[in-house]
Amino acid sequence: MADVIEVEDALEEFQKGRYEDPDTGSEAKGKEDYRDYDAEARATVKEFYRLNHTYQTYDFVQRKKEQYLSLSRRKMGIWEAMEFLNNLVDDSDPDTDLTQIEHLMQTAEAIRADGHPRWFILTGLIHDLGKILCLWDEPQWAVVGDTFPVGCAYSDKVVFPEFFALNPDSQVSEYQTPRGIYEPACGLDNVHLSWGHDEYLYQVVKDHMPEESLYMIRYHSFYAAHREGAYMYLMNDRDQEMFAWVRKFNPYDLYSKTPVRPDVAALRPYYEELIAEYFPATLRW
Ligand SMILES: [Fe+2]
């Protein structure tokens, strides 16, 4: 399979193709046939979601939570985690592709340029740090990609819904009613989403960032909900309200990537100070 960054770039281009560019207001290039998108990249994305939808079962999610959420793997500060994440190297085109730190800084800088509060800028800087799961040998389908609830019926608003037929949970009748194991409007905090970098980072930083930020971190890959409006029946009033922030964050994640490399060394003091405002010197990962 293609390397992590290649897969991620393909997923991101695919995502942009599904939706409209908020800057130009131009129509997405056709939800069904994203023409500029090359066939190879599309095949990569499709294979990615075949694996993701096949193996992300309710039991798998519980196992990953047990494995990681004791947060006893390592102690690191935020900056150290950014440098650690940078070990995810793209071997497809090292000269033109951005490093992980550069992507995080571009996201943060775009938020900063729009005059948003400091916690929002910091959210941009850290939002993908949960991808260090890849460095602990988790397969890509258990780290990145869109997330969806497990333990209840699959929405056809999730990408490639046809692959859910391959998921063993699709044979468990308890999981296949619309609300499945959940009470109506139980709140997303009580819902298990497919396992990935969003939930993991949320658990690492949850005592340190404001609630709006935590929603952005925890649900930024839950496109079926924040872009398509699915699964509203699982949300409580607080979720509905807070999802406005998740939607506000999304364009910075998706559209802030430019080929101009941010000057990481020059920006570092500013960001180190911002990090110190919210975080202790080390966190448990
Ligand atoms: Fe992400």
Ligand SMILES: [Fe+2]
């Ligand atoms: Fe991102």
